[in-house]
Amino acid sequence: MADAVTDVFAADEQQLAGMKAWFFKENIRINEEKAAIERERARMDKENELFEKKLEILKKELYKLAIEKKAVEQERIRVEHMKKQINSERSGAAYSMKGQATTFFRGVGSELALKKRYKDLLKIYHPDNMCGDTDTVQRINQEFASLKRRYDN
Numbered sequence: 001m002a003d004a005v006t007d008v009f010a011a012d013e014q015q016l017a018g019m020k021a022w023f024f025k026e027n028i029r030i031n032e033e034k035a036a037i038e039r040e041r042a043r044m045d046k047e048n049e050l051f052e053k054k055l056e057i058l059k060k061e062l063y064k065l066a067i068e069k070k071a072v073e074q075e076r077i078r079v080e081h082m083k084k085q086i087n088s089e090r091s092g093a094a095y096s097m098k099g100q101a102t103t104f105f106r107g108v109g110s111e112l113a114l115k116k117r118y119k120d121l122l123k124i125y126h127p128d129n130m131c132g133d134t135d136t137v138q139r140i141n142q143e144f145a146s147l148k149r150r151y152d153n
Contacts, residue, residue: 104140111151118144 104121108114118140123129125136 105143105147108147111148114144114147114151 105114105117108117121140122137124131125140126132127134127137
């Protein structure tokens with residue numbers, strides 16, 4: 001019986017040594033997995049940090065782009081307003097030139113009266129005179145030509 005007990009103890013010691021070796025190997029494997037998990041976690045943390053930085057940069061650029069878009073839109077509106085203003089000034093200037101020119105020949109009822117008024121106006125506004133004005137003479141000539149065509153037709 002003593003042999004049986006020693007055999008049991010010997011078997012238990014062999015199993016125990018086998019279990020110790022298995023636990024040692026398992027402990028090494030678990031530690032390696034922990035280290036791998038920690039490395040992966042550190043990599044993911046770095047990726048998240050990089051992602052957050054990229055996202056912040058994109059947000060800043062999007063904000064700058066929105067400001068620039070607003071500035072471009074305001075500039076476009078300003079340019080359109082200036083174009084409208086210039087066009088209205090041009091049409092207003094053309095209208096006022098017509099208005100002035102027609103006042104030169106107001107009250108003229110015939111071709112003969114038209115020619116007489118034309119000669120009188122040229123005497124007054126001719127550029128060679130002291131009070132002469134080239135622009136006014138050009139407007140007088142344009143209006144005279146326009147009215148003369150009406151009388152000729």
